[in-house]
Amino acid sequence: MMPSPEDTVIVVPLKEFAPRILLHKPENLTGSLIYTIVFLIIFAVIRLRGKNLFPLLMTVVAKKKKYELILNEGITQNLVYYFLSLFLSFSILSIAFTYLTRQDFDLQRILYILLYLAGWHFFFICILRICSWTFNSRAAGEESIANLWAYHVIGGLMIAPFVLATFFVKTFAIPLLLKITVMCLILFYLVKFVRWIGILLAYKVPIFYMILYLCALEVIPCLVLYKSLA
16 A cells, blocks of 8 residues: 555754754954954953042942042043043943944944034033133032043943844844843933932032033033934
8 A cells, every 4th residue: 555645754954953043143243343342352451450430430429428538539540541431432432332333343433422522522622621610619510520430431332242243143132132131221310310310419500500510511512422323
């Protein structure tokens, strides 16, 4: 008795049905790899040579010390490492924003965002200096600048593991990493915003000036960046 077609069994190796999920390979894989290596080298140098720089910045974010003590703890000796840390933070933020809009390592877009963030940071410092001189409130200005440096450095380095991982993980994991990055940035920005309000209230800044300050130096720059990337 000959078997019918319905009874025929076809044996297919299991590997033919196994899903093959390839590693994500950005167009500029060489640039991604070089950046990762340079980032890790600079970060290691800061950790080894910078005198308690990251713990000091974390105490600012956690507000465990008075700013007068913080400003006297190794600022001059660590000045170069502060700038290097700021560069690492802003470069990571630039890559994160680029991946959110372009889904790849677009060097031109990254440099554009990096320059924008650096310009915003130093313009912010100048405005704080001018305001502290104008209103004769040096203490408020110094505390605001100390918090500005701390939040701008820690904000980028906090998301660095997730951003660097997007270069080398499998494609399906990239959206998850980007969502985690966005959530971390939103929470961190809310904490920063609340801290600014706390500083302004502590120095009895009028509500009108408080709203004007926060809108001009916090909200509008973020909206401009969003509009340019959207």
